[in-house]
Amino acid sequence: MSTEGRVVEPAAATSALESAGFVRVVARADGDGLAASGLLASALAASETPFQVTVGRTVAERTERVREPTSQDEVTVVVGTADATTAEDDRLQLAATDRPATLEAVDLVRELGSTPDPVLALAGVVAGGSEPGAGESEWLLETARERGLLERRPGVAVPTADPVDGVAHSTRLCAPWSGDLDATREALSDVVDGDPDALDADAHRAIGSLVALDAVGADEATDAAAETIGRALRPYATPEHAFATVGGFADVLEALARTQPGTGTALAMGHDVHELALEVWREYGRRAHDALAGASTGRYDGLFVVGIDDGPVEAVAQVVAASRSPEPTVLVVSEGDDPSSDRTGSDGGRGEAAIATREATPLGATLEGVARELAATESTTDGDDDLEATAGVEYDIGHRRGYLRYDLDNLDVDESTIIATVRERL
Numbered sequence: 001m002s003t004e005g006r007v008v009e010p011a012a013a014t015s016a017l018e019s020a021g022f023v024r025v026v027a028r029a030d031g032d033g034l035a036a037s038g039l040l041a042s043a044l045a046a047s048e049t050p051f052q053v054t055v056g057r058t059v060a061e062r063t064e065r066v067r068e069p070t071s072q073d074e075v076t077v078v079v080g081t082a083d084a085t086t087a088e089d090d091r092l093q094l095a096a097t098d099r100p101a102t103l104e105a106v107d108l109v110r111e112l113g114s115t116p117d118p119v120l121a122l123a124g125v126v127a128g129g130s131e132p133g134a135g136e137s138e139w140l141l142e143t144a145r146e147r148g149l150l151e152r153r154p155g156v157a158v159p160t161a162d163p164v165d166g167v168a169h170s171t172r173l174c175a176p177w178s179g180d181l182d183a184t185r186e187a188l189s190d191v192v193d194g195d196p197d198a199l200d201a202d203a204h205r206a207i208g209s210l211v212a213l214d215a216v217g218a219d220e221a222t223d224a225a226a227e228t229i230g231r232a233l234r235p236y237a238t239p240e241h242a243f244a245t246v247g248g249f250a251d252v253l254e255a256l257a258r259t260q261p262g263t264g265t266a267l268a269m270g271h272d273v274h275e276l277a278l279e280v281w282r283e284y285g286r287r288a289h290d291a292l293a294g295a296s297t298g299r300y301d302g303l304f305v306v307g308i309d310d311g312p313v314e315a316v317a318q319v320v321a322a323s324r325s326p327e328p329t330v331l332v333v334s335e336g337d338d339p340s341s342d343r344t345g346s347d348g349g350r351g352e353a354a355i356a357t358r359e360a361t362p363l364g365a366t367l368e369g370v371a372r373e374l375a376a377t378e379s380t381t382d383g384d385d386d387l388e389a390t391a392g393v394e395y396d397i398g399h400r401r402g403y404l405r406y407d408l409d410n411l412d413v414d415e416s417t418i419i420a421t422v423r424e425r426l
Contacts, residue, residue, distance in 0.1 A: 013092045014111040017044070021073030023051040026065045028080025028101070029261055030398050031253030035124025036079045036094060036105035038268025043114035045269075053269070055261035058394035058405060059083060066091055079105070081364070081397060097362055097399055100128025103136050118144040119238055119246065120268065126250035129399040132236055141236075150236045150246065155204030156211050157235035157247025159278065162196040163207050164188055166244070169285030171315045172232050172251055174225070174323040175214040179289025187214060208233045220324050224358060228322040242274040252277050255284035258314060288315035291334075292324075298419075299327060302426060305419055306332045314403055317356035329357040331422050333415045335408065349409040353418050355402040366425045367395045367402040373421050374406055374413055 017023060023044055027037040037053050044051040056062030062082040070076065076091040079101050094104040102124030109116045118140045122132040125140070133141035144150040156173070158166025167173065168184035177183035185192070191206045192199070199207075215221065215229045235245035243249040256264030260280050266273045291311025298305040304325040308316060317332040335351040355363060375393040392407035406413050 013108060016075050016092065017049070017077075017108075017112060018047075019073070020049055020075040022071065022075070023049055024065070024070075024074065024076045025051060025053045026062045026076065026078050026080075026082070027053065027055045027265075028062070028396065028398060029055050029057045029257045030401075031127025031250050031257055032100050032102050032124050032129075032399070033079045034253045034257050034261070034264045034268045035120050035127060036101040037265065038120055038270070039102065039105045039109050039116050039124075040077060040079075041265075041269045042117065043109040043112050046114050047112065053265050055257065055265060056080075056082075057258075057261075058396045058403070060394045097364065097397060098360075099136075100125050100130055100399070102128055106140070116140075117270075118147070119149055119241055119249070122150075122236070122246045123249035123253060126247055127253050131231070132246050144236075149240060150238060152234060153204060153237045154201050154234060155208050155237075157232045157245045157251075159243040159245065159248030159252050159281065161244050163199070163204070164192055164196075165282070166248060167207075167211055169282045170232075170248075170251055171254070171285050171288050171319055172247060172322075173211065173215050173229055174218070174221075174289070174292075174319050175211065176218050177214070179286045179293070215323065218323075222324060222326055224321070224325070225323040251285075252281045254315075255281040258312060259284055284312055284315060287311050288319060291316050292319060300419075300423060302327055302329060303419075303423055304330050306330065307415055308332060308334045310334060313352045313354035314356070314401060317354040318401065321356035321358055325358075328359045329355065329426060331355055331419065333418050335415065349407065351406050351408045351413060351418075353404040353406075353422075355404075355422065357400050359400070362397075363400070363402045364397045366422070367397050367404065369425045370404065370418075370421050371395045373424075374404075374417070375411060 025037045025040055027033040041051060041053050054065060056065060059081055062078060062080060066076055066078060066082050078091050078093045081095050094101045096104060102121055106116045106121050121140050122137060125137045126132055156167055158170055160166040164185045168181045177187045188207060188210060191203055191210060212229045212233060216226050232247060235247050237245050243252060253264060256267060256277055263273050263276055267277050288311055291308040296307040304327040306316060306320055311334060313332045313334050317330050321330040333353045371393045392411045394405045396403040
């Protein structure tokens, strides 16, 4: 099962897109993938090239869409990894996991003669695990500032003008009141009283201080919590944008990618779906923090395990790795009967697990190995190539994270099996 494919060089990619009669973009289900696909879609629209954007939750889903028959002038762009399907697989692939796919998309968009939206691009960079303005994204930050699209201010990186609403539902931080709007309002009552639009710099600074103290001072907080909350403070505000800050925009993209990817795609393409997007984001954050509040935990050498009944496993894994785990790598396992926020109602009978890590070690080989071990592999033939597939198990990989989805009805897989298999592969 190779997820490398044959990636076309940048010059050939530009030529292929410029001559394409139709472009299919198949994106990874995370905020970085949505931002990258949105930037590409805008460039294609500007050149009047017909296109379609879809989001694949797993490597297998994206592979299936790549495998679909194409016409002679049709080009496929994969944001993320997908299995090679044929020896002549010439899809364009933005697949780096050590660099946000958004930055690869920015390079491609500029080669096509378009100007990328710097706010969307920076939100994708944040969702991809990097700091806005760091390294290759510095020029994007400077461009946004020169155009008056960004300004640095005190406070916390949230998508809403109301800081109570923002910090209560954020998955970029974790405090004792996270997920509970009333408790958050009480915690910030000495600072936030009245119209949130009337808050000045001093008020935002006080809010940031209170949130940081509560996040770092929580009983379960680890040393990593200080670094995590530090990244959420002094945000880049976006006064002309529908979302209040770049970091908040990234948080919304992450939630939509895993719950309502169609809405997320529309948002990344610039459509007016902001209110719906915020509703989805609130529910995603609430469920993540609720799941964590009722979770069981176990500690192993190098691995911290969190068991939840139901909830968005990747959000929980990222929150725990960033603020709650005494070990560098976190495994979250959910085998609830009800579909989680990462799933649709048709996904009953499936278990989910997610891995998040603070280390820079790539997780691709780990996830692929775990998937192979959890299920017997079978060979299928597509043309002249053999494509190995894991029966009943699908996975995905991203920046310092991984996702597993497995069939509970047909596989003998439980939490202990997942834990043992992951420990063997780490």
